[in-house]
Amino acid sequence: MAEFSTLEEAVAACVRDGDALAMEGFTHLIPHAAAHEVMRQGRTGLTLIRMTPDIIYDQMIGMGCASRVVFSWGGNPGVGSLHRLRDAIEQSWPNPIGVEEHSHAAMANAYDAGAAGLPCAVFRGYRGAELVRVNPNIKAVVCPFSGEELAAVPAINADVAVVHAQKASKKGDILFEGIVGVQKEAVLGAKRSIITVEEIVDDFADSGPNAVILPHWTIGHIVHVPGGAHPSYAHGYYDRDNAFYKEWDAIAKDRDGFRAWMEEHVMQGSAEDFARHRPKRTKRKRR
Amino acid sequence: MAEFSTLEEAVAACVRDGDALAMEGFTHLIPHAAAHEVMRQGRTGLTLIRMTPDIIYDQMIGMGCASRVVFSWGGNPGVGSLHRLRDAIEQSWPNPIGVEEHSHAAMANAYDAGAAGLPCAVFRGYRGAELVRVNPNIKAVVCPFSGEELAAVPAINADVAVVHAQKASKKGDILFEGIVGVQKEAVLGAKRSIITVEEIVDDFADSGPNAVILPHWTIGHIVHVPGGAHPSYAHGYYDRDNAFYKEWDAIAKDRDGFRAWMEEHVMQGSAEDFARHRPKRTKRKRR
Amino acid sequence: MSDYTPNEMMSVTAARALSGNDVCFVGIGLPSEAANLARLTHAPDLTLIYESGTLGTQPKVLPLSIGDGELCETALTTVPVPEMFRYWLQGGRVTVGFLGAAQLDCFGNINTTVIGDYDAPKVRLPGGGGAPEIAISCGEIFIVMRQSKRSLVERLDFVTSLGHGMGGNDRAERFGVTTKGPSRLITDLCVMEPDPETKAFTVTSLHPGVTREQVIENTGWEALFADEMPETPAPLAKELKALRALKKRTEKAHG
């Protein structure tokens, strides 16, 4: 059942050393504020699950939170490398890191299977792709009707899912809008969940009947963190900070520069710092 | 690619004797006007696929259109039997009819698999259920990770899907709202499709970013038939005619009464007859 | 307050079985009546789900069908039917499945498919609908139905959905189903619960004025009775008032 709390409380209650953690948001609604809090609380040994590790996991990996990463595309979109991810894989800095690598289709299906309570996802994929050779979590099943061999991967059921959403109702229901990614699936498939939101409203009366909503009884902790997705974005509230994504390339390039930046901007920071990334006047583009 | 046409043209172009036909709409948005036209054109030997045969297939079966029915719940909701379906199965009137019976979960998953281009659907179902004994299209696959045995059914890929929707844009995109059932899946999984709609609009500018929309390039024929779901309903346009559903019990009870009613109301009718079931003033309850 | 019918007694008793923390997957008819009565009386926070995709619905009148517009208009949100069965039912998020039955056996196995032989049925019933997976995926199952020798039978003509199978741990052992299964049967005469060992339905309370003999006469298997046999608490005036108002609104709405 949904519980409203501070970000410190939510992370302390939900995220434990060694957990499998899925912090999702497909480019949109990435829960950066929550990730900062996980780093400030010094969690280690985490299995970090995310289709696109992006800056959020680049930071966590560089700060030594992760012992393993499960992903399907590990670049800085439109910019280049995730230097901290590369440094961990190529040079084991700051610690060696295990890799479980999939395709997007496999991870999207695996999240779907996790939400659906299935042990595995079955799809047409990986034909002629070499990941099959290096990832033992890619297997096959045969369709009992057509005889076609299909790919199978285990469902994703994280210990904790952390996502950012536009709205929580006072009852604790959550509304997502725009590029909704795999957030709903990540939350439904996880044992525990933290949702940071842009605002808390009375109800969702102005949304359509088929809006993407998670009922309060499927949610763990809810935290009000305006701007909490920055440098990602919240559709209807603020845009993606593409300039920062470009700047990140230089910030993350060398180890010392990265650590200094993190110390100043993250380790000494708080959830409230994110509010400044959100313009005072909410934009309400619908489409 | 979407083509606007009359209902006569659309049915003549798409529905052939012996086709597998999926006329979907889960209680809501059942394409009754289109079914009337199929009966007027005298199609026979059809495999009728629908989770809930409802009045629409009770009529078509009683008029001798069907040689087979694929379904998961064959009653008149809240009222009782579908007398024409029963008469066909129990007494072979007006002709013998083959039955492929599933659970709702199986059919919903099978439509999903059809839309997803998979040969079969895999789910946790049918445990201890006797349909497994009588339906050869229920098989099993084993999860290669957990060893769990899961149920498998063939994907549904109809020759023709026929559904009713609230809106088409002038470009031929289709918008569904409210109880959206399996219509999107039925259309995406079918070779051909006919969509009847309540209205044709310039665009869907007032809908949210995640509205249930089928793009024009996934659609076959579009026909403007106001009221075309009656006695089912179109959310935002008119309510379900529950009184008629109750009356249907008496109409369909005996063969002669049924045939007389059908002759008068369907065989001598036209698509335009449905407009009277739709109130002039559109109601726009959103939720 | 003795001015109530056996059907009202059944609905009120069934409603009381639900709590505000429950997430209930509701079948049409008696289950829908009981679940909505619970929501309108002691359990306003009860979450109701109908298989049409409506989550957290709060209808003002009882729906005639599983997909009346009223269900969608009063729901928190409405999801596609494949999602309903995959993420919500199969996903294990439903605490109570509320089912009716045409035929029921003493282990809570249900038939709503055929009377007679499947391939040449005497009576073709509507079929399973959502029941085969409701029966295995919900935390537990409540069954509500009128009692007679024709409905509570020694042997089903067809097993539409699994209860406790052949009894004991058959449900888990033979079918690998780990949910609790049928845990309560509420009829117009009594309440039955499965014996902890054998899983055979055992009468655990008799409705006011109902005798053991009446139950025996209206049970197709050999009726079992618990050692202690309390009387089922009679409906309260406010429960009857809410139930009757609900039914009146419903009749008016459906013409």
Next chain:
Amino acid sequence: MSDYTPNEMMSVTAARALSGNDVCFVGIGLPSEAANLARLTHAPDLTLIYESGTLGTQPKVLPLSIGDGELCETALTTVPVPEMFRYWLQGGRVTVGFLGAAQLDCFGNINTTVIGDYDAPKVRLPGGGGAPEIAISCGEIFIVMRQSKRSLVERLDFVTSLGHGMGGNDRAERFGVTTKGPSRLITDLCVMEPDPETKAFTVTSLHPGVTREQVIENTGWEALFADEMPETPAPLAKELKALRALKKRTEKAHG
């Protein structure tokens, strides 16, 4: 009109490969630039799909990421990512997949995963993302990339996504993949198409001013040339104008 760069030549040529009837699954970077240029010039009805779930999107500026808000705001509709990969890509609804590559071999197999050994890579590249299934599920695949001996290689370090496998009918015979696969490679020097028999990429047109020797020098496999060798039509003024305006708007938008 010779006042254009090799990159502009590449983008315009890639754009021209798309028609208004195409449904194109667009990768970020060069494919996105080419696909949007097509939409802004000769193919206004071209349908663009990005894997973030945005269907029929019409961005005014090029997205930096695959999920910029601009893509959603200008889309016909936006679906969840599992639906995108299941109903839209795997469902076989995409006519053209537009991919880039770090390494490409002569049969159109692509590596975007690692340089060196997978377990101890010299360079860890971003990985496959959507490519392994784009490569097999789209009607055909266009590849756009700058040409060099380091990118067009004799042998891939890792096969991220399938092209024509070992050539010939290997794609269908060994992997059961019935879609057409890579049908066009557009570089800054030329256009290549697979030989109908061997499926090895063969130069079918040279960009204006480019020599065979330049192509040979910048190809890691033994370059093949078709019997007829037309010159790739040069960009039109209106194409260059649209491309430059698009890139200018984009730079301004992304700071």
